[in-house]
Amino acid sequence: MTDQTTAPHTYATSSDSLLAGLNNKQLEAVTLPNQSALILAGAGSGKTRVLTTRIAWLIQTGQISPNGLLAVTFTNKAAKEMLTRLTTMLPINTRGMWVGTFHGLCNRLLRAHHREALLPATFQILDTADQLSAIKRVMKLMNVDDEKFPPKQVQGYINSCKDEGMRAHSVDAYDPHSQKLREIFEEYDKQCQREGVADFAELLLRCYELLERDANIRQHYQNRFKYVLVDEFQDTNRLQYQWLKLLAGHAQGNQRNCIFAVGDDDQSIYAFRGARVGNMRDFEQDFAIENIVKLEQNYRSHSNILDAANAIITHNRNRLGKNLWTSAGAGEPVRVYQAYNDIDEANFIVEEIQSLHRDGVDLSDIAMLYRSNAQSRVIEHALFSVGLPYRVYGGLRFFERAEIKHALAYMRLMANPNDDTALLRVINFPTRGIGARSLEQLQEVARQNDTSLWEAALLNTGKIGSFVTLIKQMQEESIGISLPEVAELATTLSGLKTFYQGEKEGEDRIANLEELVSAATAFMNQDLGLRIEQSDVDENGEIVQSLLTQFLGHASLEAGEHQADVGRDALQLMTVHAAKGLEFKAVFISGLEEGLCPHEQSLYEANGLEEERRLMYVAVTRARERLYLSHAQSRMLHGQVRYGIPSRFLDEIPEELLKRLNAKPVAKPFFQTASSSSEQKSAMPWKIGQQVGHGKFGQGVVVSYEGNADDLRIQINFGKEGMKWLALEYAKLEAL
DNA sequence: ATTGATACAGCAAAT
DNA sequence: CTGTATCAAT
Secondary structure, three states: OOHHHHOHHHOOOOHHHHHOOOOHHHHHHHOOOOOOEEEEEOOOOOHHHHHHHHHHHHHHOOOOOHHHEEEEEOOHHHHHHHHHHHHHHOOOOOOOOEEEEHHHHHHHHHHHOOOOOOOOOOOEEEOHHHHHHHHHHHHHHOOOOOOOOOHHHHHHHHHHHHHOOOOHHHOOOOOHHHHHHHHHHHHHHHHHHHHOEEEHHHHHHHHHHHHHHOHHHHHHHHHHOOEEEEOOHHHOEHHHHHHHHHHOOOOOOOOOOEEEEEEOHHHOOOHHHOEOOHHHHHHHHHOOOOOOEEEOEOOOOOHHHHHHHHHHHOOOOOOOOOOOEOOOOOOOOEEEEEEEEHHHHHHHHHHHHHHHHHOOOOHHHEEEEEOOHHHHHHHHHHHHHHOOOEEEOOOOOHHHOHHHHHHHHHHHHHHOOOOHHHHHHHOOOOOOOOOHHHHHHHHHHHHHHOOOHHHHHHOOOHHHHHHHHHHHHHHHHHOOOOHHHHHHHHHHOOOHHHHHHHOOOOHHHHHHHHHHHHHHHHHHHHOOOOOOOOOEEOOOOOEEOOHHHHHHHHHHHOOOOOOOOOOOOOEEEEEHHHHOOOOEEEEEEOOOEOEEOOEHHHHHOOOHHHHHHHHHHHHHOOEEEEEEEEEEEEEEEOOEEEEOOEOHHHHOOOHHHEEEOOOOOOOOOOOOOOOOOHHHHOOOOOOOOOEEEEOOOEEEEEEEEEOOOOOOEEEEEOHHHOEEEEEOOOOOEEEO
C-alpha cells in the first residue's frame, strides 16, 4: 500500500457520488461525526451498504487511512462481501486491511504475536469435532465417568465458560459435579497447550488475554485502529464485547477509539453460542451513545411479506422497538401449503420451483430454507429425481469430510508434529499395524514425561518408529515445494490414495482428495503466490505465517464455502441461520410445525421461544417478492414417523396476508402402523395423524393409542400444550 | 492387530 | 435413521 492510494485527494470519485441514493437515515448514519455510534438496522434496510459506505466515506474524506480501521463480521461470506463492495467504491488495495470474522482476526493477531501469546508459530485450530475428541481423551486420562459427564455437555460447558471470558481458575464451583467439570476444563486447557492447539473460543480468549496482559501490543493496536466497525453486533458474546472495548481503549478508562456498531436485536439468533443481545444496551451505556440511528425503511420486500414479518416479531416482549416499513406495493399474498407428509411437501416445493423457473426466475434467486440440516435430505431427493440443479450450504462441509480431515492431519503433522489430535487420527490410518495396545503404551510414556505423543514416539522403533520416519520424510520433502505439492505429498506418501483405491466406494473420496489439491492451488494463487518459507515479512512489516499454516487455518475456520459447481445457476438450500444476511426473489420455508419450528428443545430454554421467533422473522424477511410457508401433517424424524401440528408462528400472521393453497387439507388415509392390530382398529374412533380439537388444550393431532375397547387411551400432540395421554371415555374430542 | 458384525445412543443452529 | 462403540472371530 503506497501513500498515494491512501491520500484522499487522489480519488476521482467525489463524496457526493458516494452518498448519492442514500435515504436520510442512511445518510445520517454514514456521515456521523467522529464518535462511537449504534445503528439499529432492520432487515433489508441497507445495513451492509451503510457499513461499507461509512468506511468508504471515512477514507475518502481523509478521516482515516485504510490501515487505521478494523471491521469485524461473523461470517466469512459477510467479510468477503464487504471487501468486494469496498473495492467497487474506492480504488484501494484491500489486501492487508483488517476486515474479517472475530475468529479470523484473532487468529491473525495470535499468529503475529504467537510468542507473547505463548503459542507455537504453527499452532493449529481445533474444530468442533476435534475439540470433542480432545475432551474425550482428557476424560479418559482422568478416569472420568462419561455417563455422569457426557463429553458433549463438557464441551458445551468449556465453550460457554470461554465465551464468558473465564478460565478454569475463575469459574465458581461449589458442588462436586461442577468441581469435576472445572477440573476437566483445566486439564483440557493444559493438554491443548502441550499440543499447541486452540479451539474456536480459545482463539478469542487467548487474544483478549494477550491484549490485556501486554501493554505494548495493546497500545500498538489501539494506536493503529482508530475505527472499529462491527457488523451484526447483536450476535456478539460477552468476550467479544470485552475484546472490542479493549481495542477501543475503553477498558482503560481513556476511550480513544470509536466503535461503529450495526445490529438488529430482532435478528439475534445465536444465543446458543453465547450471544448476548444485552450487549447493545450495554454498549449504549458504556460508550454514551446519544442518538441511536434507526434504519426502518425496508428496500427488499413487498409489503405483504414485510407485514407478515412484523406481525410475527411483535409477539416478542424483549425488543428495543422498531417497525419496518416499505414504500413498495402489497405484492403477492404469502402462500401457505399444508402437506400430507414431508415427501408431499418436497414434491410441492419442487413443482413450484419448476414453474417459477419456467417463468424466468433464476434458480439462484430462489432459496429453500429449513430449521435443521437433516431436513434437506427429502428435498434433495425430490430435486435429484427431477434433475433440478441445487446447492446445499452447510451440512457436511468439504473440509469436514473424513478423507479430507485425514489428509489435513498429515499436513498438520508436517507443520506441527506435537498436534496429538492429528497424530491419533492418522497414526494407524491407513492401517500400519499400530493398535490400541501400542497406543496405550505410547500415551503412558507421554503422560509420564509430560510430553506430546510425538515426542514419546521419537523414542520408539518398530512400527511407531517407521511412522515417525514417514512424517519426517514428509517434512523434508515439503521444503521448497508449493502448497498444492505439499497436499499432493500428504495424500500420496501417506498411502491414503492407495488405500482408497482399494476401497469399493473410494472413488468419491479420491476425487475429494484431488479437490483438496485444487483447493490448495486456489488458495496459493489467491495469496499472490507466496511459497512455503518459515516466516516472511509483508509490506507492512508484519509477519506472514507459512502458507501451509495459513491454509490449515483457512480449512478450520472456513470449513464450508467450498462446493463444486459454483458458477452454475442452482437452487439454494440452507438453514435459516445460514440465510441471515442474504435475500432472494422467492423463498420457501418448510417444516413449519410445532417441535421443528419452534424446535422442541427451545421450549425448555429461557427465552428459547423468542429466539425461535426471531429465527422465523429472519427467514421471512429473506424474501423479496414471493414467500411460501409449508408444513406437513406427518414427517420422518429421527427414524420414525412424527405427527405435528402447524407452527404457532403461522397463526401469528394475519389471515388477510395469506393465500392458503389447499383450504381444506386433503384427508388421505393413513397407514396403519404395525402396532395397531386389526382387533383394536374397531375400538379406535380416531385415525393416527388425525387433527382433533379439545376444549382445554385446543388443536392437536393423534399420535398413538393403547389399551383395548373398555380402557382406550390416546396420545395427542397439542403442540404448545405438549404431548398428552387422554382416556377416550372422558375426553371430549371433536374432529377438525 | 484387524476386521466385520452387531448393539446402541442420540438426534438444533455454526465460527 | 445414522454414526460410533464394542466385541468376537480371524
